[in-house]
Amino acid sequence: MAVDLNMIAKENDIKYFLISFVDLFGVLRAKLVPASAISGMQKGGAGFAGFAAWLDMTPAHPDMFAIPDPSSLIQLPWKRDVGWLAGDLWMEGKPVGASPRIALKRQIEKATNKGLQMKTGVECEYFLVNVDGTAIADQHDTRDKPCYDQSALMRQYDIVSEICDHMLALGWGPYQNDHEDANGQFEMNWEFDDCLKTADRHTFFKFMVKSVAENHGLRAT
Structure with missing residues (x-):
């Protein structure tokens, strides 16, 4: 039975959806779609100029459309009225070969x-830096060998x-x-899983880390 994103929105008090895709540089691109419009987007996709x-691509290429994958839906833990969706890029009725998610799905098919x-499993790493990105966030984090430094870890506990x-809360099994x-x-x-699920979670993880850091007045790489 097909998943109805409009019904999911009503059941979970989701007001907006982020329909997203990753470009060749790993940048997460998205459109913010009101829940009232998600049924149309689920069928036809959100339009983007590639x-x-x-x-x-060049300006001569037609628009492409990100078709949201309902199985990728993640309700933002820090903003519960927004749901994030990974999208598969299509152009003129064909999948976009330059889309990293499409490329991965082709390998899965093979x-x-x-x-x-x-x-797959991943070991995600990031830096916490100040707002303007000129220095690390913790001025006391200065050891020559800082790996596993308990004090430096706990200073960023929050x-x-x-x-x-x-x-x-999302059930990823962090350990x-x-x-x-x-x-x-x-x-x-966190625990390894099906490679497409891990890739989607990795993509969301990077967005989540940056968002949480910004909410604490810092930035994350």
Whole structure:
């Protein structure tokens, strides 16, 4: 049975959806769609000018459309009235070859045809820096070998724990967090899964980390 995003919005008090895609530089692009318009977007997709993102296109190319994948839906833990959706890019009735998600799905199809299932896990790392990006957020994080520094980790407890709490609530199975090799650098791990699900979660994780850091008056790389 097809998933009805309009019904999901009503059941979960979602007012807006972010229909997103990743370009070739890993930048997350999106349109903010009111729930009242999601039925049409689920069928026809949200329109984008491909040349305006890094997708090896020119203004001569027609618009492309991001068809949201309902199975990727994540309700923002810090803004529950917004739902995030990964989109598959289509242009003139064909999938866009330059779309990283489309490229991954093609590899999954090849593996499936050989009787294989692709699963992946990631070790996500990021830096916490000040608002203007000129220095790391913690001026006391100065050790020559800062990896696993407990004090430096706990000075950023509010941010790290909030991100981990969100992953716990989303059911990702996070299992460890630590300070990494460089000053101001942190790593967070969660359980491996189907490679498309992991890729979507990794994409959302980067957005989530940046959002939480900004809510605390910092920036994350």
